[in-house]
Amino acid sequence: GNSVTQMEGPVTLSEEAFLTINCTYTATGYPSLFWYVQYPGEGLQLLLKATKADDKGSNKGFEATYRKETTSFHLEKGSVQVSDSAVYFCALSENSWGKLQFGAGTQVVVTP
């Protein structure tokens, strides 16, 4: 079956540091890939997505590139802020109805 593996947290960074969260997946077909973010006390919201190989999703300074050859979708941001403290989920979807398969989530803590 499908699965998503992402690096364990928590990841603690200082403000303006570079952030990378690794995500790899296993899928039988050609999934769409997503990063969702969960701020404290809130539901998940879409951060970025990519629907085919070599696509780059980007939003709010975050980027991730769909790498089919390495089955990866790593999230990066060049300079994090305290407001980026959240839990980040990598997810995939293989069907047209949008069922999501999530990774375990990575908590990111950014300190001033």
Place this chain on the structure above:
Amino acid sequence: EAQVTQNPRYLITVTGKKLTVTCSQNMNHEYMSWYRQDPGLGLRQIYYSMNVEVTDKGDVPEGYKVSRKEKRNFPLILESPSPNQTSLYFCASSLGGFGTEAFFGQGTRLTVV
């Protein structure tokens, strides 16, 4: 404002006492689903619905029921809650289509004692 609304946000109940968590969306989405979030496991799908009167099991359906009598509402029913259903629950909706974005409610934290 486009949103998915869940109620209640917090609930403490006792084993065996039936409860319902409501979910409503105002975006006219056809696809709705319920997830539970547990530490180290991410979110796992409980049930989903592709349209009115069309529902199906997700990955962890045991102990749960759902119904979809109207397009906007998708309640989650626990007929006889048990402590292993203590979790954070999220309702989500989407328009459908490859690569579609899911919109999530704010979550319901359920504790079963």
